[in-house]
Amino acid sequence: MQSVQQALSLLFDQAPMGYMALKEDGRVLEINDAAATLFAVARERLLGQPLTKHVAPWHQDRLRSYLRDVCAIIDRSEWLRHVLDLRPEGPDAPPRRVRLYSRPYPSAVHGWCLTVLVDSSAEARAESARRESELLQQAVLDALSAMIAVIDPAGRITAVNEAWRRFARENGGSLELEAGVGLDYLQTCRDALVTDADELADRAREGIGAVLAGERSEFVLEYPCHSANRQRWFLMTVTPLGSGRVGAVVAHVDISERVRMEQEARVHREEAAHAARLSSVTVLAASLVHELSQPLAAVNLFGESVATLARSDPLDRPRLLAAADELREQVARAVGILDGLRRFMRRGELQTEPCALEERIEQAMGLVGPLARRKRVRISLEHGDESIPVKVNPLQIEQVLVNLLCNAIEAIDRGDCKTRRVHIRAEILDGEARVTVTDTGPGFSPEWLARVFDVFETEKESGMGMGLAVSRTIVEAHGGRLWAESGPEGGALLTFTLPVHRPEGER
Known part of the structure; x- marks a missing residue:
């Protein structure tokens, strides 16, 4: 029996795990070397001393309460768990933490317990580092001016930043929306949208799903989110989390100021374009008056014929109807000329629409036709059998064409010039719609070619010199380019491009 006790004593002393016997008041009755090592105090100095002296101050009361609970356990086979921060060895010493597993001593002697100690310092440091990392990540998110939401693969929000919370507070959002975490992101966006909610939500769902599935590296969407007292627009950017993590970061940036500036620029651009169109009408006016005089003279002639035939007896009904038909045709011709002019002069709408580029060219040719005939200039158009689809503001593109054609006719x-010809070539080249206007005029001098697109520069005796400058602005606003060259055989050569428009199903 004595040998067994000696063996147990040896096991107690030399075990790699810490063991202690503690009184209810915290005094150490017995402790092995492994446990003493955890406290960084010699075993002899711990015996008979309160263990609380070697525990961090913020855990001393908790230790006393824990020991009282242990000694009060009725079921003496039960082990209670507790975590202790030990007193730091110095101001720069790493934190030390132990887990205690205690049970009352199973005998008639009351008021003390057996305790097993496990060093959990490494786990505590890892947990502390994790928390510090999370706090740093949150601090970085909160420092960003964009509204940020981190979402999991199911589209639920796992984190938001202060900008998100502030936006929710300032716009009457619920406490759930302000907190963000756990909400269905797509439903949250759908609820916040004012217009076109279904379409935008569908586009957002498809884009976010593609990013989460690894099919896209980024998804970008501009959308309106108007409040009761102001109009707002935002840019949503979705990027994958990276570093092997599944999920995405969604950033919302307020682009309202940019959109308002773009809208103002479009308005100013259209005002300048309208002024340039009125200037073009001045060039066309004399030719249009001449062009109108012919159908109006014919109207007068056929009107007299109708009156004469109507008074004849017997009534020649077939001749009367034929004269009336001729009268209507001439009226329609005059109305067509005036309608084309009125449409060209009006303030254009800012919207773009799909159309065939060759139709816009033909419309412009119709407008400048009277001027060309008066100046004895022949205009020809060359394009392939297939239509050239573009998405433009039709009136503004016609304005560009009218300006180029008028300039060419007047230069000739x-x-x-003996040869008086303007040729238009329309084609799709290198994925772009391209229109080239060549003439048989005197062409550009090197000095003039360098400043041909400058505002208020002109070779004409009349005119403001805005036409080509405005035309370039219009073309560039449509995503194209406009440039001028001297023709290889003389004359001027002006070319502009526009993006080809393909419907969604044909891309």
Whole structure:
């Protein structure tokens, strides 16, 4: 029996795990070397001393309460768990933490317990580092001006930043929306949208799903989110989390100021374009008056014929109807000329629409036709059998074409050129719609070619010199380019491009 006790004593002393016997008041009755090592105090100095002296101050009361609970356990086979921070060895010493597993001593002697100690310092440091990392990540998110939401693969929010919370507070959002975590992100966006909610939500769902599935590296969407007292627009950018994590980061940036500036720029651009169109009408006016005089003279002639035939007896009904038909045709011709002019002069709408580029060219040719005939200039158009689809503001593109054609006709007339021809070529080249206008005029001098697109620069005796400058602005606003060259055989060559428009199903 004595040998067994000696063996147990040896096991107690030399075990790699810490063991202690503690009184209810915290005094150490017995402790092995492994446990003493955890406290960084010699075993002899711990015996008979309160263990609370070697525990961090913030855990001393908790230790006393824990020991009282242990000694009060009725079921003496039960082990109670507790975590202790030990007193730091110095101001720069790493934190030390132990887990205690205690049970009352199973005998008639009351008021003390057996305790097993496990060093959990490494776990505590890892947990502390994790918390510090999370706090740093949150601090970084909160420092960003964009509204940020981190979402999991199911589209639920796992984290938001202060900008998100502030936006929710300032716009009457619920406490759940302000907290963000756990909400269905797509439903949250759908609820916040004012217009086109279903379409935008569907586009957002598809884009976010593609990012989460690894099919896209980024998804970007501009959308309106108007409040009761102001109009707002936001840019949503979705990028994957990276570093092997599944999920995405969604950032919302307020682009209202940019959108308002773009809208103001479009308005100013259209005002300048309208002024340039009125200037073009001045060039076309004399030719249009001449062009109108022909159908109006015919109207007068057929009107007299109708009156004469109507008074004849017997009534020649077939001749009367034929004269009336001729009268209507001439009226329709005059109305067509005026309608084309009125449409060209009106303030254009800012919206774009799909259309065939060759139709816009033909419309412009119709407008400048009277001027070309008066100046004895022949205009020809060359394009393939297939239509050239573009998405543009039709009136503004017609304005560009009218300006280029008027310039070409007037250049030929000023130069008193023997060959009087303007040729338009429309085609799709390198994935772009391209229109080239060549003339047989005197062409550009090197000095003039360098400043041909400058505002208030003109070779004409009349005019403001805004036409080409405005035309370039219009083309560039449509995503294209406009440039001028001297033709290889003389004359001027002006070319502009526009993006080809393909419907969604054909891309």
